[in-house]
Amino acid sequence: MAEEYYKKVLKLSSSRVWRTYYGGKELDKWHGKTSPEDGELPEDWIASTVNARNPGRESILDEGLSYVILEGGGRRLLKALIEEDPDAFLGTVHTERFGSQTGVLVKMIDSLSRLTIQVHPDKRFAKEVLNSNYGKTESWYILGGREVNGEVPHVFFGFKPGITREVWQDLFNRQDIPGMLNSLHKIPVNAGDVFFIEGGVPHAIGAGCFLIEVQEPTDYTLRTERTTPEGRTIPExxxxxxxxxxxxxxxxxxxxxxxxxxxxxxxxxxQTIYSSIDSDEAVLIGEDTTTLFGMNRINVRVAYQSAAKSTFAIAVIVKGAGEIAWEDGSLIVRQGDFLFMPVGIGSVRWTAASGTELQIVVCTPPFPVLGWNGYLPSESLC
Structure with a gap:
């Protein structure tokens, strides 16, 4: 069955995931649902081969995993499909280093409530303490948001001067939440902002944020609050x-x-790498920031030809409608679609539907042996 799918762009179904915080209404709206509402499923995991770590929900064996929508109906786990022929889906350059693991996870997040103050492991901590080859360094691309209780969307990020391990541990022991929040910078965010969050950096997404997150493929989040802002107890x-x-x-x-x-x-x-009257492409997270993943944004007003990459890619259709075409096929796309693009797809052509601008965010896996953002050094970027 694998051969039937690694030669085409694959559409993925939505994979909503339970979290300790509330949200999801903006995500529902973005997907075009007629009765959007906030709840306990504020995240959508994209091209995920990673299970969510949710104590008490272990019986939901596929929580967090992404499904491929099969032609003619039905669906299949992306993870299972890749494992049938990792080289064909991911490329031998990738599999020689990472095996059948994609090495990347993409999420959509919509927060009605503030997330708990947290930190993610860096590579060293992940390996030595959690016995994991992956930490959870991540990046955010802010799509927008909403005011909550009169406050504009914001994040808490990084220690202020004077915060030491001893100070931080004392705040934790006393569960002084206002003190912990005051130890971090509160930064308003706007649509188009991009943040890089290295493992080890304390942070919390504030209420009202709607964003795309690209990260290392784990669900390792360590927290310093024993209860959520709504009073829900956080399991140990x-x-x-x-x-x-x-x-x-x-x-x-x-x-x-x-x-x-x-x-x-x-x-x-x-960083804009191509611009014309018809389209433009910008690097949001490139190799000058990290080799753990990449993220680009493409705006298509008429059409855009993306150069063939030497790796697979994951695409989020942020807004608009149109078509993606490759050598052996094409696919109609619209806002809310998630795509997995196997390594062998080659060059693709994006075309916007009449009267709309098509915006795509393309995420790529680790590329330590490649050139800029997944392209071989000799390849053109436009």
Whole structure:
């Protein structure tokens, strides 16, 4: 069956995931649902081969995993399909290093409530403490948001000067939530903002944020709040992920910066690599920021020819409608679609439907042996 699918662009079904915080109404609207509402499924996991870590929900064996929509009806786990022929779907350059693991996870997030203050493991901590080859360094591309209780969308990010391990641990022991929040910079966010969140950096997505997240493929989130802002108790496993409380504080990087320094270090400016009257493409997260993943944005007003990449890719249709075409086929796409593009697809042509602008965010896996953002050095970027 694998051969039938690795030669075409695959459409993925929505995969909503339970979390400890509330949200999802903006995600429902974005998907075009007639009765959007907030609830306990505020995230949509895209091209995921990773299970969500949700204590008490272990019986939901496929929570977090993505399904391919099969022609003629039905669906199949993307993970199972890839495992039939990893080289064909992911490419031998990738599989020689990562096997059948994609090495990347993409999410849509819509927060009605503030997420708990948290930190993700870097590579060293993940390997030495959690026995994982992947940490959870990530990036956010802000799509928009909403005011909640009179506050504009915002994030909490990075330690302020003067916050040491001893100060941070004392705040945790006393569960001084206002003190912990005040230890981090509160930064308003706007549509188009891009942030890079390295493993070890403390943070929390605030209420009202709607964003795309690209990250290493784990669900390792260590938290410092024992209850959510709504009063829900956080299970002990989700506090330290089984590593123990001492290791929880080992996970943080205790570098501290002013707000201006924090923004300069972690907020990234999109870099335009192609522009014409018909279309443009910008690097949101490139190899100059990290080799763990990549993220580009393509705006199509008429048409755009994307050069063949030497790796697979994951695409989110952010807005508009149109078509993606490759050598052996084509697919109609619209806002809310998720696509998996196997390595062998080659060059693709995006065409916007009449009267609409098509916007696509394309995410790529780790590329330590490749050139800029998944392209071989000799390849054109436009």
């Amino acid at each position: 496993l989700l506090i330290h992920q089984g590593a123990g409380l001492k290791s929880l504080f080992d996970c943080f990087h205790y570098d501290s910066f002013t707000e201006e320094e924090t923004i300069a270090k972690w907020r990234k400016e999109p």
